[in-house]
Ligand code: UP5
């Protein structure tokens with residue numbers, strides 16, 4: 384018998400809202416595959432350093448702007464094709480705006496659940512600052528961080544509204560500590576997906 388298609392959870396939220404942190408917890412608890420779209424792009428940049436197109440994308444990301452939509456979706460599709468028939472997939476940090484959401488639905492599928500991590504601006508800045516000291520991603524400098532926050536603010540409301548109208552999104556108060564946030568997420572996943 385044909386297997387049902389894997390369940391897909393999208394995790395969205397501002398830079399530093401905990402998308403990576405919570406997505407990994409979901410993946411671990413439910414045995415889902417984990418894809419970070421930011422990481423996908425960063426890895427691709429790393430492995431294709433002499434390529435003109437990807438050097439340009441590297442510049443875009445380092446300034447905190449969004450990579451071109453079609454390139455991003457192509458990368459996601461390629462990654463998804465490498466994943467065997469699985470229970471589920473958590474996608475971290477995608478989509479970033481309504482156009483990307485529509486194109487994901489057109490080209491890939493409708494997600495089963497969208498997790499929105501709502502976090503105050505103050506918290507986002509604190510966490511990014513702290514992480515920058517520990518790890519230091521190329522886009523964790525002050526200017527790029529401001530761009531990332533601004534882009535998020537500009538796109539978030541219409542994006543959340545888009546998924547709300549489809550009844551697909553649940554908003555979580557992500558100002559709280561990791562475990563508290565995850566507790567609520569797991570209750571929601573249990574009841575919505577299983
Ligand atoms: N932390 C997490 N949760 C906490 C909690 N509840 N309490 C206290 N601390 C908490 O968390 C950030 C930090 O906070 C960590 O140190 C963590 O321990 C702590 P993390 O889980 O890393 O948050 P996350 O939301 O993943 O933050 P990140 O910086 O990764 O978000 P961004 O959205 O900026 O990064 P992403 O990798 O998704 O995208 C990077 C860039 O790629 C984008 O700016 C864009 O240029 C490009 N991109 C696209 O162009 N298109 C895409 O579709 C995706 C990305």
Ligand code: MG
Pocket residue numbers: 402403404419421476
């Ligand atoms: Mg992340």
